[in-house]
Structure formats: structure tokens, C-alpha cells
Amino acid sequence: MCFNRRRIPKHLLLQPSPPHRPTRRIWTWVLGSLVVLLTIAAAEIARADVNPEEASAGSLLVKTASGYRAALHHHSEAQVTIKGMLARVVLRQTFENVTDDWVEGVYVFPLPEDAAINRMVLEIGERRIVADIKEKQEAQRIYDQAKREGKRAALTRQERPNLFTQAIANIGPKEKVIIELQYHELVTYRNQTFSWRLPTTLTPRYIPGVMKQDADTQVSLETNSGWGWAQPTDQVPDAHRITPFVHPAPQPDTNNIAINISLDAGVPLAQIRGAYHELSIYKLGNGHQITPTQKHIPMDRDFEMQWHTVAGKAPDAAFFTEHIDGEDYALLMVLPTQQEQAGATLPREVIFIIDTSGSMGGVSIEQAKASLQLALSRLADKDRFNVIEFNSFHQAxxxxxxxxxxxxxxxxxxxxxxxxxxxxTEMAPALDEALRYPAAEGYLKQVIFITDGSVGNETSLFELIHQQLGDARLFTVGIGSAPNSYFMTKAAEFGRGTFTFIGAQTEVAEKMQSLFTKLESPVMSDIEVNWPVPVEAWPARIPDLYQGEPLLVSAKVSGTWPNRGVIDVRGQQAGKSWSRKLAVANTSSDAASHSGIGVRWAEQKIAALLDEKVRGRPEAEVRDAVLEVALQHQLMSPYTSFVAVEETPSRPQDQALEQAPVPNLLPQGQQAAPLMYPRTATPLLLNWLLGSCALLALLALRRFGSREVHHD
Known part of the structure; x- marks a missing residue:
């Protein structure tokens, strides 16, 4: 008898002998059980799927004369005021109950990761109820009580810095309610180009880990049944709160948004353009009024507007102030002068990580591959490199x-x-592979991470980066029409690198060229800001700056600012010292013209406190510190929520309250898995069956994988 012997990898030969394996009878039982469970699960899936022809009031979809709609119809309007580098956004979300039932609506929606939300209003007809900011558990208790009593109520809570939940209780039949949110943020300024971005939908997040079965989780699922398509896991215990359904059959009026922008740039402009939407632009005095040419645009991709200054007129320094309740706040912007590299540059060891998970399907994977091919072409002969791709597994x-x-x-x-x-989207093993080993002696290690960032376990990934980064630098490249920008920016921050966003195939060459310039240019490091008076400044430790990036520091001023105070900024670049002195007037002299500086400072402090959890500070300490800042400045945070309640009950106690999640639109260019579509119910039996099938399948795969290695 002859056998074709297979070469066994050396690392397998060094492994100890395999442990005792179960008998054939046990594995026959396991595989038989798997077949039975899969059969039952298939029946449950067939029973649970929504057939649009059978959809009716009380379902997530209802039949109308024009097609199928969500039980709650939603559209939004954003009024944006931009002055200099500051943006104030008033976002109005309208929810219309198209059914004959009383409903509770829940809408999970994205906002910029640095949005400082400081106001919420519930509007019912002519009545406007201004929300209170409360500690999160207290706000939830107030909302739940109002819901039980039949009172109209609204609750806005943060799930992630860029992901929020809007709950509205007791919306009457054919009734319309409006939620108004106000937030402040900085516009982006890079490479002498300004931009403002509004996310309108989200790429469905991958949820790693093992499904949780404890009593607290079951209570949470019963309370929030049907809000999301995923179940809590040991790695993402709030998975059901961050996985909203997507609309399976959107109509032309499904989830649209109108955007109206008032722009006062403060400098002469050469061009205003939309990155992904055509714009209508009107000059009014020293400013501009801008709207998308299509008045109502579908919420299926990020909106971004860019404006470019006239040549030679780009600002290289700015100082803004605001006086609030006896306190002075300031925002400093300085664009360092770029210096040439002194002497020969170090060779680089570049590790490319590319996300090939299902959420990268369609145009995203093509953008990612094109970006990586360009990056490979920029490697020099003296450089070293590797490529790691990952999905459910990873390979180098x-x-x-x-x-x-x-x-x-x-x-x-x-x-x-x-x-x-x-x-x-199992990111952790790929990141571990890339960061595990230091660069060869004499090499500068750079990791370029190309992904849409669609994961739910962001914090554990930040911890991995923080613990294993060493002397490397991590640069993230966000791909797709709606990437998880919170993960991308924060991962780059912990990785001491930068974030590049590529939203269309036409941007690949331009955006990657900008990234190459940063990678190949000297970094501004050891940056210090010396103030003329005591201040509490954030970030407390200023990160390194790459070419074309400005220094941005928010400060709370103590004491009296001198009439002609001088701010001294210093740093090191290309082996040379750099400095800049700015003379600024009294901080309260033009306070009325720069609203939003104070909440920007508070938002920066909260972000810095939350980062301390990743670095090991106990969460209880972080929570107390965040609560103090958030409640004082009336800001949304992971530990505070806005809640508004109408005093008079509206829903009769004999009328049931139906749940009506508002589906999001799928990001442009993507395809959703069937489980991401809304259903009439998500049976717990089905969830248990699917989890059991996955476990048994894993055991079977391990069994046969073991046989293949040890018996060939």
C-alpha cells in the first residue's frame, strides 16, 4: 500500500503530541446534533423573515399606496453655521407614525465623533419641551416611567462617541414628533484645505465574541427586544444597541436629509465643492449659503463639503475666545512651517494591513486594493515590508x-x-501580528491599516494598540461611503499616526499621495505651548504633527489675561528647533463672536478622560470625573443623557404600545446580510439555535482539522 506523504510545516512538528481525542461515537452524536439544529434553525429563519405582502400595522414595515415603509417615517434637516474653524449644527429629526397604533420609536444614528451635543428639544405640534441633562441611569428611569404612564417622552443617549440612540415614547396614531439636537465641532483643516463632514448612516458593525447567556443580559434583551440584529457577546455586551436594522426596500422619500449651510470662512475663498454631492452656492455679503443641488438627499453616505483659500491667503495661526459664566475659554490654531529633512532619512519597515471582511464588499474592496497597490509603488529599495490581510482569519x-x-x-x-x-472582521489577530515584533535595527516602523472600521469592540482594540505599539507609528485609511470614523481617528491617535478618509474611487490617488507625503516627511515633535497666564489645556500632552496638519489646543484660562499677551509655541523638526510667538489681545474682548469654544474645551477634556480608561485608570474614577464636566457644561457623554417628558399623559392605559425601530439606509455600494433586515420578531429560540450550531460547527472543524494534520 502506498501513501502520498504531505510535507508538514516545521512549526507543527515542534508541537507536543495531540491530546486524547473523543471516540468516533461521540463525534457521530455531535455531527448528528448539528444537522438537527441546522434543520430547526432553517425553519425558524423561514418563519421569522418578513414577507412584505404580509406586513401590517405593528410590523417594522407597513404597506402603503406607494410601497412598503417603516412604521415610523423619518427625515432630517441640518442647519449648519460655520464661522472660521467653528461649526454649530442644529439637527431636526422628524418621526411620523404612519400606523393606527401608539408606538415607541428608536432610531440609532451617527454623528461626528467629536460632536459636543449640548441641547435637545422635543417638539409636538406647537409645544417645545427642552430636555434636561441627567446621569444616564437616572435619565433612563425617568423615560421608562413616562413611557409606562402614557406620557410622550424622548431620550437621547450615547452608545459610542459617534453613535447615538434616539428613543421617543407614545407617538400617537398618524402623529408627527420632532427631535431637535444642537452640537458644536471644529471643521477640519489639513493641507490648506477646510472641510466639514456629516455622517448620515453607518456601516453595520461586526460583533466578535461568544453570545452572553447570563440573567442580566436576558433582562436587557427583553427590555430592548427587536432594537438590533445582533445579540450581546462577552466582547461587545451592548451589541444589540449598536446594530440597527437596515431598510430592505427604501422608497425615494425614505430617510432623506436637507442640509443648509451658512459659511463665513473669514478668508478669501477660491473654491467651494462637495466631495460626494453636487452643491448650489450663493454669495451673500462676506459669506456663502450652500445647499445640495438635490434638496433632499438620501442618507446613504457621508456628506462632506470642502473649501479652499485663495493662493497665499491660507491662515497659519488663529486664536478664538469665548466668555461664559465668568470663565474664559480659548482655542489656539498654529500651522507649523514645514522644514526640509536634514541628512539621509531612515529606511522604513512598512506593514500593510488590509481588511477583506464582508463589509468591505463592493466598491470598498476595490478602493482598498487600489490604495494598497499605490502604497506598494512608493516603497524604496532600502525599505522592508509585509502585507497582512484579514477577515474571520488573517494571513501574512x-x-x-x-x-x-x-x-x-x-x-x-x-x-x-x-x-x-x-x-x-477579526482585527485583533492582524494588529497583533503587525505590532508584535519591533522593526529591524536602523529602520523606522510604520503600520498602514486599510479598513472601514466596522467593529463593535473598539475599546479592546485601542488597548491592544496602546500596549503593543512600541516605537511604531499606526496610520489608518478609512474606506467606504460610511466608515466608523471614531475607530479610525482614535486608533490613529493611540498609534501616534494620522487618519486618511477615502470615500470614492476617484479620491484614491489624491488621498494616498497626501498620506505618502506625511510618511516621507519629518515630523514635528516635542511640542510645547507656553501661555502668558495659567491655563488648563487639552490635549495635555500635545501629539506629534505631520506635514500639513495644524496644532489645535483648547484652554480654560485662569486669572486675568494681559492686554497684549504672548503665546510661545516651540517644537523640534528634522533635527532643528522651531518656534512661533503669537501676540493676542484680552480673551474677553470679542467673546460674542466665537460661541462653542467652551463646549469644545469640555468635549476635549471628556475625550482625554475616557482615553485614560484605555491606559488603565479605573472606570469608576473616570466616570466621576466625566460626570462632573458633562453635567456642568450640559454635554452628552457615555455617562449622561438628555431626557424630555410631557407632563400630561396622552396614551390611554388600555391602548398597547408597539415597538417601531427606524431602519437605516445601507451605505452606498454595500450589500447587507439578511439578518440585518428588520423582521416582525427575533425569536430567542432562533438565537439559541444559531449559537448552538456555531459552537458545534467549530468543534467539528477543530476535530477534522486535527485529523488532517496528524493522520496524513
């Missing part, structure tokens, strides 16, 4: 980084060209 092209010679680069290009998007 080479076992360790190799010299960037012609042969290795050709292998890499072929490897990238063959990549397809499928499977889960």
Missing part, C-alpha cells in the same frame, strides 16, 4: 518583513490583486 504574505526588491513587490501585487471581501 511573508513570515517576516522582507526587502522591497522587484521580486517581493511583484509577489505582493499579485497577492493583493487576488483578494476578495468575505467573512468576519
Amino acid at each position: 504574505l511573508f513570515s517576516r518583513p522582507v526587502p522591497a526588491d522587484a521580486n517581493a513587490l511583484q509577489q505582493a501585487r499579485s497577492f493583493v490583486q487576488r483578494l476578495n471581501a468575505d467573512g468576519g
